Amino acid sequence: MQHRLAFLGCGHMGSVIARGLLKVPKSSTPLCSHLTISVSSDASARRLETKFAEYKDKVNILYKKNVQAANDADVVLLCFPPSQVQNVLSEANMAKAVQDKLVISILAGVSRKRIQRALNCSIPEEAMTSQGSQGQAQAQAQAHVVRAMPSLGAQAGDSATLVVNEELPLPRHLQELTENIFKHIGLCHATPPHLFEPLTALAAVSHALMSVAIDAIIDSSVAGGIPRDHALALASISFRGYSTLLARGDEPAELKKSLLIAKGFTPHAIVRLEKGAVRSAISDTVLDTLAYMGSMSANKGANGP
Ligand SMILES: NC(=O)c1ccc[n+]([C@@H]2O[C@H](COP(=O)([O-])OP(=O)(O)OC[C@H]3O[C@@H](n4cnc5c(N)ncnc54)[C@H](OP(=O)(O)O)[C@@H]3O)[C@@H](O)[C@H]2O)c1
Known part of the structure; x- marks a missing residue:
């Protein structure tokens, strides 16, 4: 129709x-x-x-x-x-x-x-x-x-x-x-209605994280000698490949396991990221953004969707 x-x-x-x-x-x-x-x-x-x-x-x-x-x-x-x-x-x-x-x-x-x-x-x-x-x-x-x-x-x-x-x-x-x-x-x-605002906040955090991560990857790649266009192309294809696997239903834990090759670059990078407290920064950002979203809704009297 x-x-x-x-x-x-x-x-x-x-x-x-x-x-x-x-x-x-x-x-x-x-x-x-x-x-x-x-x-x-x-x-x-x-x-x-x-x-x-x-x-x-x-x-x-x-x-x-x-x-x-x-x-x-x-x-x-x-x-x-x-x-x-x-x-x-x-x-x-x-x-x-x-x-x-x-x-x-x-x-x-x-x-x-x-x-x-x-x-x-x-x-x-x-x-x-x-x-x-x-x-x-x-x-x-x-x-x-x-x-x-x-x-x-x-x-x-x-x-x-x-x-x-x-x-x-x-x-x-x-x-x-x-x-x-x-x-x-x-x-x-x-x-469901009660998840509408929290999921909106989650999407915002995901976009924010992607924007900061891409920026950091490109800047540091250039500092390490990789031309900007190559760094951008490879980083974006890698992000896309990972999200395609997630979107088709692959489990994050299984994906991570498949990346853990002995003495490989990826486990090395994961350990370095953990040392840099990236995981806790992301968790804090998710929780802070959800709390921020809750306070905005309360101020506007916009309880629920
Ligand atoms: N941008 C995003 O990524 C995104 C994502 C999800 C949801 N949204 C939502 O989408 C809405 C629009 O966002 P946007 O980024 O498209 O904004 P935008 O580019 O600033 O466009 C706003 C539009 O609204 C018109 N407008 C302003 N006052 C109006 C009025 N009194 N009567 C009729 N039209 C009026 C503007 O016309 P003039 O140009 O003539 O002023 C313009 O066409 C927002 O409510 C936002 O929360 C945006």
């Missing part, structure tokens, strides 16, 4: 997702029949028109027209900065525009409750107060809100997008539709 999608905000990550959805082989039926994008500035809208020029029959690019974009779609993706959540979702008529629709948020650190609250603010006060508590319940924004978190690899079609499952009462077909959207930019990793 084909869908009309709207992107509210379409910068770095929104563009990657949009391109993934638009760039499908001619032989398959695209999931997205039409895409409306709304951004906040004319300059961005013009940039996106150039970026998506080859899809101009399918893509409509607007600015400062979030409600119109949402009205024009049956699936709405929130891809603006987290700081804009109240501004965008509490605009008059936004709750009506997303009524009964699938709303997918990729906003980091913004809970589903907060999105729901912001949407409720867009409902006219009369509708909230006119009919007593029953009327209020009916006047609640009735969108199907779900959170997803794409990862860095999305740019290369290799995202590991976290998608909350068990997001009751999200109907099964909308859960599947959410996963199908993100499969256009890589894999989906379904997660």
Whole structure:
């Protein structure tokens, strides 16, 4: 089945997702029949028109027209900065525009409750107060809100997008539709709601570790006489090979065992890393980042996803 999608905000990550959805082989039926994008500035809208020029029959690019974009779609993706959540979702008529629709948020650190609250603010006060508590319940924004978190690899079609499952009462077909959207930019990793933020933090630590490790490997390789381009090529291929084995299900302990050849370079390097307290630095970083994530959620009142 084909869908009309709207992107509210379409910068770095929104563009990657949009391109993934638009760039499908001619032989398959695209999931997205039409895409409306709304951004906040004319300059961005013009940039996106150039970026998506080859899809101009399918893509409509607007600015400062979030409600119109949402009205024009049956699936709405929130891809603006987290700081804009109240501004965008509490605009008059936004709750009506997303009524009964699938709303997918990729906003980091913004809970589903907060999105729901912001949407409720867009409902006219009369509708909230006119009919007593029953009327209020009916006047609640009735969108199907779900959170997803794409990862860095999305740019290369290799995202590991976290998608909350068990997001009751999200109907099964909308859960599947959410996963199908993100499969256009890589894999989906379904997660129960309570693990969504911790896994987001874990992905952040993994990216941080990779960035520091690659930088250190290249600098010290150059210092040791290996040209930079060779060092970068070999380090990245080695990381990729290792992660491919992990992704296919190889056990880390078994992989390590296979590296332990008597008097080999790898055991020598492992011992040196252990002496440098790398393992405890990584463990501390994981625990600190999880604690940081917990304190951010508590400060924002974003308990749970
Ligand atoms: N970047 C990542 O790797 C990544 C990964 C996972 C999740 N995310 C989440 O994705 C979201 C976007 O991140 P990004 O890196 O793509 O940011 P970005 O490149 O700064 O893009 C933000 C987009 O939002 C638009 N925007 C800003 N205010 C708006 C408003 N009031 N109404 C409509 N559109 C508005 C901007 O339009 P103008 O240019 O016209 O201002 C721009 O198109 C964030 O919530 C972030 O947490 C990002």
